[in-house]
Amino acid sequence: xxxxxNALTGALAAQVALNTTSQNVANVKTPGYTxxxxxxxxxxxxxxxxxxxxxxxxxxxxxxSDGYKSQQMWRAASDLGQRSLPQPYLTQLEQxxxxxxxxISSGMDDFFKALNAVSVDPTSTxxxxxxxxxxxxxxxxINSINNVMSNQRLSIQQQRTATIPQINVLxxxxxTLNQKIASAQSNGTNTSALMDTRDQAxxxxxxxxxxxxxxxxxxxxxxxxxxxxxxxxxxxxxxxxVTGLASGAQSLQLSFANQTFSLDGMNLGGQLGGLxxxxxxxxxxxxxxxxxxASQLAxxxxxxxxxGYGMGGAAGGALFVYDPTSSSGMLKLDSTATAANLGFSxxxxxxxxxxxxxxxxxxxxxITVTSIGSVILGDADTQIVGKxxxxxxxxxxxxATATTVRNQSVDDWSSTSGVNSDEEAINLVEYQKMYxxxxxxxxxxxxxxxxxxxxxx
Numbered sequence: 001x002x003x004x005x006n007a008l009t010g011a012l013a014a015q016v017a018l019n020t021t022s023q024n025v026a027n028v029k030t031p032g033y034t035x036x037x038x039x040x041x042x043x044x045x046x047x048x049x050x051x052x053x054x055x056x057x058x059x060x061x062x063x064x065s066d067g068y069k070s071q072q073m074w075r076a077a078s079d080l081g082q083r084s085l086p087q088p089y090l091t092q093l094e095q096x097x098x099x100x101x102x103x104i105s106s107g108m109d110d111f112f113k114a115l116n117a118v119s120v121d122p123t124s125t126x127x128x129x130x131x132x133x134x135x136x137x138x139x140x141x142i143n144s145i146n147n148v149m150s151n152q153r154l155s156i157q158q159q160r161t162a163t164i165p166q167i168n169v170l171x172x173x174x175x176t177l178n179q180k181i182a183s184a185q186s187n188g189t190n191t192s193a194l195m196d197t198r199d200q201a202x203x204x205x206x207x208x209x210x211x212x213x214x215x216x217x218x219x220x221x222x223x224x225x226x227x228x229x230x231x232x233x234x235x236x237x238x239x240x241x242v243t244g245l246a247s248g249a250q251s252l253q254l255s256f257a258n259q260t261f262s263l264d265g266m267n268l269g270g271q272l273g274g275l276x277x278x279x280x281x282x283x284x285x286x287x288x289x290x291x292x293x294a295s296q297l298a299x300x301x302x303x304x305x306x307x308g309y310g311m312g313g314a315a316g317g318a319l320f321v322y323d324p325t326s327s328s329g330m331l332k333l334d335s336t337a338t339a340a341n342l343g344f345s346x347x348x349x350x351x352x353x354x355x356x357x358x359x360x361x362x363x364x365x366x367i368t369v370t371s372i373g374s375v376i377l378g379d380a381d382t383q384i385v386g387k388x389x390x391x392x393x394x395x396x397x398x399x400a401t402a403t404t405v406r407n408q409s410v411d412d413w414s415s416t417s418g419v420n421s422d423e424e425a426i427n428l429v430e431y432q433k434m435y436x437x438x439x440x441x442x443x444x445x446x447x448x449x450x451x452x453x454x455x456x457x
Contacts (some may be wrong), residue, residue: 210269316343
């Protein structure tokens with residue numbers, strides 16, 4: 001009887017729908033899980049004008065995924081990674097360089113205050129000794145800040161080196177999943193779980209570098225860097241490498257098939273791009289600016305001291321030694337510097353302070369600093385710290401925006417692909433009713449069949 005066949009197909013379809021709904025409910029808290037559904041289709045009628053149809057079938061399982069929303073979520077992950085990683089470095093530099101206890105400005109103020117104090121009595125040995133003490137303290141502040149920057153650069157290089165293997169593992173996983181998905185689809189197997197795993201791998205990769213993802217007809221996805229170089233094509237993955245850690249300058253390369261690409265780290269996006277952007281556009285110019293201050297301070301002070309005379313009437317000696325290659329600090333007191341040989345006198349008279357006044361005036365003389373150009377010596381540190389603050393504030397603003405965009409993109413993805421407990425509860429009830437209704441039809445059909453047999457008997 002066709003009535004039994006129709007009801008049986010309905011009951012079987014309801015079972016598939018219930019199984020699918022139960023899978024969704026089971027994974028309501030599973031990260032990255034994409035909800036599924038069933039597509040029901042009426043089976044066509046058989047021969048004869050009075051055939052209503054032959055039942056229903058589950059023509060396919062649906063995976064509720066929106067490619068556009070996934071792409072937006074991955075782009076947001078790249079932007080967030082690019083802005084989040086440099087912020088701790090910026091914050092540390094702000095705290096160290098802006099703190100009165102460690103700033104170059106405070107050390108320089110103390111040094112020039114000591115020079116002003118000794119101008120009252122240029123023959124006072126304690127006051128002259130105080131100049132040496134504050135000069136050494138100022139040099140140590142400069143060296144300490146330079147060490148912080150050097151350590152930050154080393155940390156960036158180590159982070160970059162550690163990130164490359166993560167990228168290579170993820171690209172290989174995506175390539176392997178591409179192969180599995182293509183094979184499963186050709187066999188008619190549901191690939192939703194494999195696709196979820198691949199999407200999570202792409203999302204993790206997007207936080208490390210900016211990506212472009214293109215779907216292929218066979219279910220695979222090709223992944224490339226936002227700058228165009230291929231990362232994954234079908235079942236083939238690239239290999240990224242970094243060289244030059246020992247030299248202090250690193251270069252990135254990408255090998256795919258028989259090709260090798262040189263990569264510009266600042267154009268990569270994600271965490272890797274954020275590291276390069278901070279290193280090249282903030283850290284290195286800032287470190288060079290501190291070096292500029294130390295170099296020109298030492299040169300100008302030493303040159304002016306050489307034009308004066310010490311307590312014994314001899315030509316003034318050098319106060320500073322600037323050596324950017326020194327492992328113990330790029331700015332130090334000259335080993336020959338003593339309170340007595342500081343060339344404060346302009347004419348050789350011990351009580352004269354004519355040359356000392358010119359040394360004090362150096363604070364208001366211009367120097368050239370890499371990141372800000374020409375600026376008077378006394379304002380140089382204040383201005384580079386101010387620029388650092390602007391860079392940090394700008395990154396914080398972009399980070400806040402990136403965080404908001406990422407959260408919104410995840411919410412948008414969840415609105416389509418995430419499991420809604422209320423919706424699934426309704427589906428359970430509806431498909432249960434569908435199953436029970438079809439079983440009732442089968443029961444009615446059996447009763448009719450039994451009645452027919454009884455009439456014939």
